[in-house]
Amino acid sequence: MRAVCWQGKRQIEVRNVPDPEILNPRDAVIRVTRTAICGSDLHLYQGRIPTMRRGDVLGHEFMGEVIEVGAEAKHALSVGERIVVPFNIACGGCFFCEHELFSLCDNSNPNADMVEALYGDCPSGLFGYSHLFGGYAGGQAEYVRIPFADVGHLKVPDELDDEQALFLSDIFPTGFMAAEQAGISPGDTVAVWGCGPVGQFVIWSAYKLGAAKVIAIDRIGERLQMARERGGAETINYEATSVYDELREKTAGRGPDVCIDAVGGEAHGHSVDAWYDYAKEKLMLETDRAHVLRQILHCCRKGGRVSIPGVYGGFIDKFPLGMAFGKGLQFTMGQTHTHRYMKRLLQFVVDHEVDPSFVITHRLPLEEAPEAYRLFNDKKDDCIKVVLEP
């Protein structure tokens, strides 16, 4: 089959690789009909995630048609069904899965000892996301094997087309969980850093959960425009003005009740601390650039809540914990427990409350994946979200 392969830093190739097969009784194999590139794939693209190997198949946002089902998944799934697959792989039977903490599943990473050595614990396996997270082939391909497919799928109703369902695999649940975990209550002012696809779904979700006002921060014109026009947010261009001053201005001096980091460890910036991060990163002394996180601590109101869907992988420096402590802030973070949200969010789509395909700006054939990665990474051609068609 044809598959999008990681060949090194900023090197993507579409190659012939062996077709996937059922390896375990709870596996299924699907023929991929739509797949997307996620902001998280850019961390791989930029070579920031260790244990990638030349030839690894990328992709964790995908959907398709079931073509083969393992013996122990047959009770839940049949050939021919159209499903969308959560990006985390979860067993459904461990303590964490039973508590709906699917991204923390104990039993889905075959290389658990590696992560344990780094983190002291092992989160769930992930599709197409390095050997540290399981060495699973991803879904930017013609076919993909789904481990624990009996719990790891959502059936797509006929009335929805692929593009309306695709983002239930990751970014829609990610935006929603980020807002929900922050405990948004009616009347809150919510500030969102990053107007990428995740940020766009954070904005929608924050309003859904009762926010009175959402303020979105980015520097890219078309993304800010989407936040305003599709999301109904007020926006701040962080390159044009002081984010702190603007946020205080917009909240009568108090600061936002909830601050959400939908950027992660690759924040851009021009302040002293941002250059410090760039320098240390170049010297391999720091793995994540925490500029946005520091700004959030500074801007959030006292006693406010900080939610971090943006990915951090390793170490950050100069984290002003004293500031967070002094302001009595609360923190929530982590990979999305996608399985927990898929059904619930599907209902919003079926009820026409949202059509998640609004974030799509580019549709390309799978063969053009190298170009698609370049566009999305470099934010060229007004690119916000790319969907690939195998």
Add this chain to the structure above:
Amino acid sequence: MEEQAKKIAASGKNPPSRGSFGRRHQPTGSQGQNVAQIEQWSSLALGGLLAFRGLRKGSLLSLAVGAGLLYRGTTGSCPLYERFGIDTRRESFGTGGRGHHASKSIHINRPPEQLYAFWRNLENLPRVMSHIESVTSLDDKRSLWVARVPFADTIEWEAEVTTERPNELIAWRSRPGSELDCEGAVRFRSPAFGEGTEVFVSMSYLPPGGTIAAKVLKMFRSGLQQQLQEDLRGFKQLMEAGERPRSDPEQSMQVLQ
């Protein structure tokens, strides 16, 4: 914690950063505190880079490279474990100063009855114990064990169940005169609160003299404790998920980056 402190003390590696950091940025007087603090803040940004270098360099290389190294399958020594002062090869040369001992516990989200039933059928154990090739029951108590040792050899011995308390405990040991002298026990306990079962396993191997001893020693030098941990993880996966997760094979054929 204590063990870690001792280890650091023994290696003569005081956390270097903390010491030098403290001296470097000590405010010199109470006058001009604010200035001193602002200075301190910005020197953190510059000088901190040097002050933290030793520590950070180590841990970051561990992150970027260590993960790769780990992946290559060096089970015996790991830079991160060493950094954190965790000795994974904690076989106490316990009983009589020779032999290897390991013990480990794990929480499994299944009732004791199910776990006990799996384990009591000793023929199941090769599915979770990676160095055991087969176990054949000879009668209700006795069984024949075959283990893999390095260089494609196998070694076998006869064991008998010495104690069993349904849903609580199984203990076994090799029969007198076996090539390999070993014993093991597994306990199952319901936690005081919550569901599932706490599983405790301990195993001891007392190799005799001669060439077999040398081979068995090799086999366990890679870390009996760590192997036991991986085996118990496999047991948990089988019990909770019904299968052990597997990476996609075509992903492991290329060169590590």
